[in-house]
Amino acid sequence: MKNKNLSKFNITVLLLTFLASNFVMGQDNLDVFKKNSPDWKTDFSIHSINLSEVMGGGPPRDGIPAIDKPKFISIKEAKKWLGFENPVVSLEVNGVAKAYPLEILIWHEIVNDRISNIPVSITFCPLCYSSNVYERIVKGKETTFGTSGLLRKSNLVMYDRLTESFWQEFTGKAIIGEMTGTQLKLFPSQIISFEQFAKAYPNGTVLSRETGFNRAYGKNPYVGYDNINTKPFLYNGEIDDRLPPNEKVIAVEINS
Template identity: 60%
Template sequence: MTKPKEKKITGPTSSLLWGIILLFILAACTSSGSEPAPTGANDSITAGEVQEQEEARPTTQPEPAQTNSNEETAETETEISPETAETSGGEPIVTEDGLVIFTVDDRGERLRSLTRTWNTNWNLHTIDYSEILSGGPPRDGIPSIDDPKFITPEEAATWLADNEPVIAFEWNGDARAYPLQILTWHEIVNDIVGDLPVLITFCPLCNSAIVFDRTINGETFEFGTSGLLRNSDLVMYDRTTESLWQQLTGDAIVGDMVGTRLKFLPSSLISFADFREAHPNGKVLSRDTGYNRRYGENPYVGYDQIGQNPFLFTGPIDGRLPAMERVVTVSLNDTDVAYPLSVLSELGVINDTINDTAVVVFHKPGTASALGAQIIAQAEDVGATGVFERTVDDQTLTFRRDGDNFVDEETGTTWNILGQAITGPLAGTQLTPVVHGDHFWFSWAAFKPDTIIYTP
């Protein structure tokens, strides 16, 4: 396995620095019900603090303001009580699975000031507190959507362009689309789909759109934004225990829930047109969120350019790929694989096998980036992806792209980007979806340094 190469990243311009800070302050000031800043704490990072915390900054011009056999299972690796932490003498706890849990509150002055009104159990954590940075707004300054409203695709078409990206998720026949033009401003939706409590998340800085089951040990949790980042990735918190959770991994990293991982659920980042065609009776998240935001506009203009540097990322860059290269990621049977979008978009289809599991990775043009142009519908076409098991009724299929769809060579059946057989001998069949992500390389590699990069 190739060892990641480290590469230093260069610093930002001062005008961009204050532009991003202004964006975050706007989000904090205009959100309803957001938590006030602790006395004496500045919720937005200062120029000096950013220069100390990071050496990277994107050159952007921000505007003001189904079932799945491969899904990861929710699992509680260990249960540690506050009393255990208090009586451990500060010695780390090592679980049977090898997880190291630190049992001392050694927050730095800055983090302690920002979080001093929180009821989080800071005595329990699996990460070094120096890895956590302030993203700007306070906790809930970027407000989650907790009472989502939905409209029909026909109604959404009056303001949502065909090429705009949506997170598509279906459970028990209930298909829903969550437009990134809304998620970019809220990052979290607490929803119930097909009677399943789910957590819809999007981290713009990492381009990470992930869906989780938010039921843990029989209890439904509600999540919000903490205002904190780690490896530039969204750090969430639950409103029951106020533990902190890493969005990209689903792990509880601070608080009473450490040792717990949220269950990943299969979803797809596709165009609104593709969702509407596949699910004409589906539901689309409404702009009626209770907040006044410039939906349809991108507050991170130009952030996704391949030559840019990530925002608020202090770690080494894995030099095997450009930091902002988009990758389709799959974790199967303890193996992590990344498929560079630059390769996938040229091939259209990748037939692969990961630890004896035959998978196929689809790419279809027609989906705009949410992080490029000021108006999302006018952004660069980065396409949509899908990952599925390619074995149907004990037969392993081999796929090729055929126009906007995909055809298997064994039966001649035509399939769409969501793995649905639309014509041919297998019409009506659904390929088993594989949990996957569409991330920027730097963020995925920071959490998964042993990732294998696919090469043709």
Template identity: 55%
Template sequence: MALLLLLACGPAAGSIPVNPSSSADSVGAESSTDTPTTAAESESAGSATDETEASETPTRAPRPTTDPARVDELAIQRYQSQGWQTDFSQRSVPLSEIFSGGPTRDVIPPLDDPSFVSVSDADAWLGPKEPVILFELEGDARAYPLQILIWHEIVNDEVGGIPITVTFCPLCNSAITFDRRLDGVVYDFGTSGNLRNSDLVMWDRQTESWWQQFTGEAIVGELNGKKLTFLSSTIVSWEDFKTFHPGGQVLSKDTGFNRTYGQNPYAGYDQIDLPPFLFRGQTDGRLLPKERVAAVTIGEVDAAFPFSTLEQERVVNYKVGEQDLVVFFKPGTQSALDGRLIAESKDVGSTGIFATQVDDQMLTFKIEDDRFVDHETGSIWNLLGEAVEGPLSGTRLTPIVHANHFWFSWGAFKPNTLVYQGQQG
């Protein structure tokens, strides 16, 4: 498995070593601060030692420290030596939980002020089933192909007049979109080169605080404890995006960086039973580590719908907390993390999750002739929760923010998750 190239996104692909053991703990060994001696000084010191201490047993190298405070202290020294101006005194997680993914800050380069092309132009280089992140606001629909995001992980953009950041962590299969405004300030995000629970740790250029992509929360720095607002986005196939938004815009491959867009540097990574890469601790054994789950948080309740079950049922009517919702599953979207060429990778499907109330009516859904149909009116709906035929044609269900994560990552951050067991579960 070619994981040595996982994060090789620097000037020369494959030139960046990935060291899974590189972590805050790796600085736990007390390093010597003595000034190096010259050869002459060493010889002189050796003579004195021979005369006075020849019979003494040589001292052993110091053991790595396990004291949490000392581990964090050494980690701070290391980060500061790398040029970080982060306020490390403010943090909500131990620094020992954060470790290097290999590259340093912004070696995986985020995209700022991105360029876009038309659907017809992008059709020349996107395969029909290739995955794209779809985000739409105020009639402004954008597609962010994962064949580009897999090399950049973060896009700082503005859509519908709102500054957003579109993020993708390949190791967790986490595609999440945020409003990047906070308390009247617009923040610009980059890749820190660090991970926690195998998930991308972002940083903002304004305060150099560190942010957990999975939760949208600042975990180290001046903004520690602050949370970004999640925005609804979803992964769909390119052909579905074209159908839904023929006048939409597509992130251009003209990024200013030399990358082999369309190729997958994580080939074979999403094999469902393989252990995750750069992940510490035990995975939640209720599902296989890299089972994809459509995951939601409603209030204090977390829920996960396994793709293996959704593929069989196609429609799930469910209640999470106090929220009635429906989960749609549609085959026809390829994995970005399977074959070396994304356009030739396996079909993993796409999901949509929506509130089921329309005005004063509560709807329930079924799959019929490969279409999403509501029981109450017989209207036909698409993957985006839009009624395209029937009495409710033109109506849109309210989307519920969700993402299609690998189970190991969702389980690590959300250990009390309810796992949907299927209609017989």
């Protein structure tokens, strides 16, 4: 049976479990954070934001595991389990096209991949439905990205495994650590249906469910969260009242 829209799946993870380990980093809690996370080599003395904006999302560092060795299958193979209406992140570089189903990304948030021999990270934050593709080059060296277990403004804070600086997923800019202020190179991508991808790129490939992890792909751990009137999860800023809090929008940036 093909999967239905993500918002209609049965719940498999209770978001309430995240609340138990929620904290606000802040300057006062920084020592506690570093004591509880001694393996971080991040230089917390360098940052471009107020540390109180960073919150614990619940899972620990890499508790939501990135996919570091992605496998891909043909569109024909993907049709056996991926419904035509299901959303995918579509990426095309130098004539090579790949699709990354959200039903997989929602469980991993980051895929460290290569396309046309270019190292890229495909990112997806389920809490704000943002997806980006960045070149995973830091300090002129190829690296990979992982999930920090932290959020800022309800958005994924990821880290690079070279300097362990913290990066805002939504902007691709480093906000804490050695690389603070550095901007990752962004590649054009879009969220479209699998059907649209298959028609546009009949020779394209699709991220396989064979990720090396045991996850309930096809089920949504954030069921109901996309109710447009729901207050964003772990968001401590002011809410713009021009639209419902969780309304989906298309953002266009021109000349920075």
